[in-house]
Amino acid sequence: MSRILATGNYAAGQALALAGEANRNARGCCAGAYPITPQTEIIEYLRGAVFTKGRIVPVESEHSAMGVCIGASMSGARAFTASSSNGLAYMTENIFAAGYYRLPIVLIAVNRTLGPPWNIWVDQGDSLALRDAAWLQFYCSTHQDLVDTILMAFRVAEDPRILLPVMVAMDGFVSSHTQMVVDVPSQELVDQYLPLCNVPQRLDHSRPATMGGLTWPRETERHRRDIQEAMERVPLVLEEAREEFYAVFGRRPDGAVAAEHTGDAETLLIASSTMAETARDVVRRRRTREEKIGLLRIKQFRPFPRAEVQQIVRGAKRIGVLDRNHSPGSGGIFWGEVAATLQGSGVLLQDYITGIGGGDVTPDVIENIIDDLNGRTASSEPLWQEVAV
Amino acid sequence: MNGYSPLSYKTDLKPVWCPGCGDFGVLNSLYRALAELKIEPHDTVVVSGIGCSSRLPGYVEAYGFNSLHGRALPIATGAKLASPALKVIAVGGDGDGVAIGGNHFLHAARRNTDLTYIMMDNEIYGLTKGQAAPTTPIGDKTKSTTYGNPEAAVDPCALAISFGATWVGRGFSGDVKGTAELMKLAIAHKGFAFLDIISPCVTWRGDDQHKEIRAKLRTLPAGYDKTKRTSADAYTNEADVVTTGVLFEVEHPTLIDEILEIRWKAQGDKQPPTRKDLLKAFTPSF
Ligand SMILES: Cc1ncc(C[n+]2csc(CCOP(=O)(O)OP(=O)(O)O)c2C)c(N)n1
Ligand code: SF4
Ligand SMILES: [Mg+2]
Numbered sequence: 001m002s003r004i005l006a007t008g009n010y011a012a013g014q015a016l017a018l019a020g021e022a023n024r025n026a027r028g029c030c031a032g033a034y035p036i037t038p039q040t041e042i043i044e045y046l047r048g049a050v051f052t053k054g055r056i057v058p059v060e061s062e063h064s065a066m067g068v069c070i071g072a073s074m075s076g077a078r079a080f081t082a083s084s085s086n087g088l089a090y091m092t093e094n095i096f097a098a099g100y101y102r103l104p105i106v107l108i109a110v111n112r113t114l115g116p117p118w119n120i121w122v123d124q125g126d127s128l129a130l131r132d133a134a135w136l137q138f139y140c141s142t143h144q145d146l147v148d149t150i151l152m153a154f155r156v157a158e159d160p161r162i163l164l165p166v167m168v169a170m171d172g173f174v175s176s177h178t179q180m181v182v183d184v185p186s187q188e189l190v191d192q193y194l195p196l197c198n199v200p201q202r203l204d205h206s207r208p209a210t211m212g213g214l215t216w217p218r219e220t221e222r223h224r225r226d227i228q229e230a231m232e233r234v235p236l237v238l239e240e241a242r243e244e245f246y247a248v249f250g251r252r253p254d255g256a257v258a259a260e261h262t263g264d265a266e267t268l269l270i271a272s273s274t275m276a277e278t279a280r281d282v283v284r285r286r287r288t289r290e291e292k293i294g295l296l297r298i299k300q301f302r303p304f305p306r307a308e309v310q311q312i313v314r315g316a317k318r319i320g321v322l323d324r325n326h327s328p329g330s331g332g333i334f335w336g337e338v339a340a341t342l343q344g345s346g347v348l349l350q351d352y353i354t355g356i357g358g359g360d361v362t363p364d365v366i367e368n369i370i371d372d373l374n375g376r377t378a379s380s381e382p383l384w385q386e387v388a389v
Numbered sequence: 390m391n392g393y394s395p396l397s398y399k400t401d402l403k404p405v406w407c408p409g410c411g412d413f414g415v416l417n418s419l420y421r422a423l424a425e426l427k428i429e430p431h432d433t434v435v436v437s438g439i440g441c442s443s444r445l446p447g448y449v450e451a452y453g454f455n456s457l458h459g460r461a462l463p464i465a466t467g468a469k470l471a472s473p474a475l476k477v478i479a480v481g482g483d484g485d486g487v488a489i490g491g492n493h494f495l496h497a498a499r500r501n502t503d504l505t506y507i508m509m510d511n512e513i514y515g516l517t518k519g520q521a522a523p524t525t526p527i528g529d530k531t532k533s534t535t536y537g538n539p540e541a542a543v544d545p546c547a548l549a550i551s552f553g554a555t556w557v558g559r560g561f562s563g564d565v566k567g568t569a570e571l572m573k574l575a576i577a578h579k580g581f582a583f584l585d586i587i588s589p590c591v592t593w594r595g596d597d598q599h600k601e602i603r604a605k606l607r608t609l610p611a612g613y614d615k616t617k618r619t620s621a622d623a624y625t626n627e628a629d630v631v632t633t634g635v636l637f638e639v640e641h642p643t644l645i646d647e648i649l650e651i652r653w654k655a656q657g658d659k660q661p662p663t664r665k666d667l668l669k670a671f672t673p674s675f
Binding site: 048061 | 439455457458459488489491514517518520521523532533534535540
């Protein structure tokens with residue numbers, strides 16, 4: 001284990017390289033690599049990394065980057081890549097293909113506002129647009145969370161009970177380009193943690209078969225239900241992955257959600273990614289004033305942790321969801337999921353759309369949101385908290 | 390706009406390019422070409438993709454569209470077909486046009502869409518800070534080819550010729566006057582005109598790129614036959630020299646000509662069918 005001061009991108013690059021190298025005694029690792037701000041340093045790091053058995057292929061677009069991952073994973077290699085914003089948008093066709101082929105690929109999504117108009121700063125609209133692509137999704141809030149989640153992502157993705165790709169997201173610039181102290185495990189420990197990658201449906205010359213082809217509705221129905229059933233096994237498999245993580249590395253990363261002061265909270269904030277870290281500070285400060293306030297960080301967006309959310313928010317009187325994303329014609333995307341999860345509970349649930357296009361969501365912004373929430377007797381349509389100056 | 394001077398095509402937006410970037414030369418050549426051709430800004434649309442070079446439309450007094458990475462040509466095609474009287478100029482980087490947007494280059498060229506396509510070729514992805522493009526020479530170390538580029542470079546002019554472009558030229562951004570002359574010919578050409586402008590990236594290809602290219606510059610020999618693909622091919626994929634000029638030019642019906650021709654063949658002297666005639670075709674007669 002080494003403690004380093006690193007940017008989110010550098011930390012993610014290291015975690016991917018460690019995971020790739022850990023598969024050297026099986027079919028190695030492979031990635032298609034294509035640059036886009038603010039993710040570029042990840043693929044540059046990978047291009048510079050030396051693998052005993054692995055290839056990082058510079059390609060001509062994101063569509064091809066995911067294509068290379070699909071081909072590599074179908075050949076049994078551990079496959080991964082990274083992208084952002086319009087890169088994810090362009091990659092989309094193959095992102096769906098990877099999910100539907102049940103390939104355990106890991107993709108780092110460095111969240112950046114989709115253009116046009118062009119904007120390089122964070123919001124989550126890019127990866128959340130892919131929520132229906134049969135991928136697991138995790139939104140990380142610190143660099144340690146990121147490294148740990150990337151390593152767990154391979155374990156969960158490649159587990160024979162899951163076999164689905166995983167997207168690990170971080171905030172563009174706020175995480176990708178700022179430095180934090182982070183424990184990066186040694187290769188030996190990662191080797192111990194990650195079993196060799198086995199893709200059971202891989203192309204195998206002893207069992208010649210063709211992938212793809214046309215199906216009938218009944219087969220497609222079964223295929224989609226299989227994916228849903230695999231998603232339903234994620235809580236169990238993730239729990240095991242966390243336990244094993246603790247056994248190998250001596251720390252227990254956050255799972256699907258992380259709760260802070262939620263036990264007796266009457267007012268509850270729900271947030272994700274780095275906004276959750278800012279919200280945590282505000283909640284802690286308010287707690288010193290004896291306010292009954294708590295924070296629920298939703299880290300795992302797919303599968304959506306309904307049971308955990310229901311259980312944690314049970315005692316709350318009012319809930320505010322901070323959404324750094326927006327589904328035009330609906331509202332915040334986390335709010336939509338929470339509303340579906342809490343339907344019929346009668347709790348006051350208010351959506352606050354904030355930080356769109358990378359505006360800085362400061363503690364003051366969150367204080368104002370809490371004041372608004374505390375003063376409410378009923379919820380309204382999603383509220384826009386514009387913060388950019 | 391009063392009169393036609395290169396300066397009158399300048400906008401209030403200040404280019405964000407690095408000092409010394411070749412794209413300044415390309416922009417100045419375009420100002421000159423537009424002024425000398427007396428093209429009205431309101432008759433002109435400049436469409437780009439994404440990249441340092443793709444910022445250019447904002448700096449030209451004309452309609453501009455800074456579109457998506459690699460997507461300038463389909464958007465330019467739509468603009469031209471919907472409004473054939475417009476002068477439609479697509480611009481962008483080598484990455485934009487040969488990497489992520491490479492397929493559009495093929496189809497716009499083979500259709501002979503009446504567009505001018507200006508590529509600012511710096512042999513690198515400039516905006517994302519120095520990764521290898523398909524134009525980067527083999528062996529070069531870049532941000533994405535840490536130990537050397539394993540891939541052979543492609544020459545965009547060679548691609549354009551093989552894709553079916555009817556006008557293909559090469560210029561150098563350091564020669565503003567010569568490049569402006571090439572732009573004038575490209576814009577005046579009826580059909581798909583492709584102009585590759587070697588436009589150094591001082592930041593990611595080094596300060597010497599300007600000097601090195603200047604030392605390699607050659608012009609086409611006297612009596613050169615630009616209507617033959619084979620003669621044009623000889624001036625592509627050059628290793629030690631860079632030949633500028635009009636490499637290839639032929640006349641061929643444009644996409645719009647072909648569409649009109651097909652319509653004329655189908656319709657002849659007859660009036661186009663009325664709505665009633667069309668509906669009749671779907672009405673059952675018992
Ligand atoms: C779909 C998509 N993928 C990636 C990017 C990131 N990107 C922006 S510009 C660029 C390459 C630019 O190179 P080039 O087209 O040669 O233009 P230059 O900056 O060199 O002028 C890339 C990869 C993007 N904007 N959109
Ligand atoms: S990075 Fe290169 S291409 Fe981009 S503006 Fe600077 S010199 Fe020009
Ligand atoms: Mg370029």
